[in-house]
Amino acid sequence: xxxxxxxxxxxxxxxxxxxxxxxxxxxxxxxxxxxxxxxxxxxxxxxxxxxxxxxxxxxxxxxxxxxxxxxxxxxxxxxxxxxxxxxxxxxxxxxxxxxxxxxxxxxxxxxxxxxxxxxxxxxxxxxxxxxxxxxxxxxxxxxxxxxxxxxxxxxxxxxxxxxxxxxxxxxxxxxxxxxxxxxxxxxxx
Amino acid sequence: xxxxxxxxxxxxxxxxxxxxxxxxxxxxxxxxxxxxxxxxxxxxxxxxxxxxxxxxxxxxxxxxxxxxxxxxxxxxxxxxxxxxxxxxxxxxxxxxxxxxxxxxxxxxxxxxxxxxxxxxxxxxxxxxxxxxxxxxxxxxxxxxxxxxxxxxxxxxxxxxxxxxxxxxxxxxxxxxxxxxxxxxxxxxxxxxxxxxxxxxxxxxxxxxxxxxxxxxxxxxxxxxxx
Numbered sequence: 323x324x325x326x327x328x329x330x331x332x333x334x335x336x337x338x339x340x341x342x343x344x345x346x347x348x349x350x351x352x353x354x355x356x357x358x359x360x361x362x363x364x365x366x367x368x369x370x371x372x373x374x375x376x377x378x379x380x381x382x383x384x385x386x387x388x389x390x391x392x393x394x395x396x397x398x399x400x401x402x403x404x405x406x407x408x409x410x411x412x413x414x415x416x417x418x419x420x421x422x423x424x425x426x427x428x429x430x431x432x433x434x435x436x437x438x439x440x441x442x443x444x445x446x447x448x449x450x451x452x453x454x455x456x457x458x459x460x461x462x463x464x465x466x467x468x469x470x471x472x473x474x475x476x477x478x479x480x481x482x483x484x485x486x487x488x489x490x491x492x493x494x495x496x497x498x499x500x501x502x503x504x505x506x507x508x509x510x511x
Numbered sequence: 512x513x514x515x516x517x518x519x520x521x522x523x524x525x526x527x528x529x530x531x532x533x534x535x536x537x538x539x540x541x542x543x544x545x546x547x548x549x550x551x552x553x554x555x556x557x558x559x560x561x562x563x564x565x566x567x568x569x570x571x572x573x574x575x576x577x578x579x580x581x582x583x584x585x586x587x588x589x590x591x592x593x594x595x596x597x598x599x600x601x602x603x604x605x606x607x608x609x610x611x612x613x614x615x616x617x618x619x620x621x622x623x624x625x626x627x628x629x630x631x632x633x634x635x636x637x638x639x640x641x642x643x644x645x646x647x648x649x650x651x652x653x654x655x656x657x658x659x660x661x662x663x664x665x666x667x668x669x670x671x672x673x674x675x676x677x678x679x680x681x682x683x684x685x686x687x688x689x690x691x692x693x694x695x696x697x698x699x700x701x702x703x704x705x706x707x708x709x710x711x712x713x714x715x716x717x718x719x720x721x722x723x724x725x726x727x728x729x730x731x732x733x734x735x736x737x
Contacts, residue, residue: 343591350584358579372579376586383591447568466569471536487527494530494565508561 331395339386350379353396356468357403363463364407364456374410378403393477400468401478404460411456443506450500458493465490522548526555529562665707665714666692666735672727683728687721702735 331352337345354375361378362371381402389398454462464470464478476483495511502508525548531537532545549556671680684690687705694701707714715734722729 343588346591347588350587354583355578358583359573359576362576363573368577368579372583373586375579376583376590379587380590380594383587384594444564444568444571447564448572451565451569451572462565462569463573465530465536466534466566467573469534469536472531490530491527494562497565510558510561 332389332391335382335386335389335391335395338383339389346379346383349382349395353399354379356396357399360400360460360463360468361403361407363459364404365410370410371407374403374406377406381406393474396468397470397474397477400464400470401480404478446501446504446506447497450497450504453500454493454496457489458496461486461490462493462497522552522555526558529555529559530566533559533562533566660711661709662707662711662714664704665711665718666702666704667718667722668733668735669701669703669722669729670731671701672730675728679728683725687718 331349334345334349338349357378358371358375361374362368365371365374378399382399389395451459451462461475461479464475470478472483472486475486479486481489498508498510525545528537528541528545532542537545549559684703689703689705691701692704705714705718707718709717719732719734722732
């Protein structure tokens with residue numbers, strides 16, 4: 323995200339705090355897809371993810387007056403989104419969770435082995451990214467897709483900055499193991 | 512030995528930063544540090560390419576997730592509208608609250624605390640003397656006389672000077688036929704009602720002059736909307 327957009331987000335939050343519905347629409351239009359994808363990767367169910375992002379932005383509307391600007395607005399929203407996603411997951415029985423998650427994991431390509439036979443290394447990599455644990459998945463997404471710095475990830479996930487670095491290292495290590503199991507040898511770690 | 516160990520630690524630290532370097536989210540200092548290491552370490556450069564692959568496929572994967580339906584937005588704004596009818600007052604009332612909040616937000620908490628202490632004491636005295644605070648509804652706007660658009664009272668939000676004494680405040684209220692009807696709000700803002708006998712504009716202007724002429728008593732004032 324550019325510095326300009328970050329500033330502009332803060333301006334929007336200021337307006338939202340004053341009850342400006344249009345500013346809320348702009349903020350929603352700007353961020354809802356990314357917040358949705360972040361939540362969807364955590365809960366694995368599109369309907370639940372849609373419900374949750376409505377709740378996330380409703381919290382933004384309600385809490386805008388309390389936003390202190392110590393972090394980027396997108397970081398603040400992702401922290402809210404994460405909290406809501408994890409709360410939703412806790413309410414679901416494990417069996418349902420696994421079943422629902424399995425249902426919604428995209429199967430756009432073949433399984434890793436078949437994909438590999440087709441020499442589609444990129445597809446294998448994406449399959450393996452989907453197989454990461456929730457803890458590893460969220461940190462990979464936050465860093466690679468949501469472009470969050472070490473400090474921002476620490477704030478969103480609620481862990482120390484050094485833990486952020488080591489957790490991503492272990493997530494990548496696990497990814498390498500999954501790739502190796504699928505027949506892709508990367509020579510690392 | 513120590514030097515060797517330090518080099519290994521440093522390399523590991525640099526390697527841990529590669530994902531952020533690929534995403535372009537490192538500080539300039541760290542980015543330059545990583546760039547220097549990449550230029551002199553072929554194995555590290557090879558591993559950086561692996562990171563870039565992961566970055567590309569993570570983006571691809573997330574972008575393939577699609578977007579939420581319009582239902583999410585409809586649900587959100589239905590909830591906002593439902594709340595707005597109850598919690599957020601539209602139009603002037605809300606703007607006024609914001610205005611007041613912005614107006615008084617610049618003052619230091621300690622200053623506000625002192626002034627509010629004195630004012631609280633005056634409210635108690637006022638309650639004893641006037642005896643009508645508990646009986647009167649705190650008015651949010653002035654009472655309009657029926658036909659000639661004169662007002663019988665004008666309300667201001669007031670922050671009193673931090674140096675004000677109880678006696679000064681009591682005299683101020685007495686001299687200006689005023690009483691504190693609400694507060695403290697946000698720490699030290701009081702709603703003060705002044706008796707009036709003229710058009711709202713004239714009375715507001717007159718009272719502003721009165722208060723501005725007494726900086727030792729009134730630190731700031733803002734009229735309540737009519």
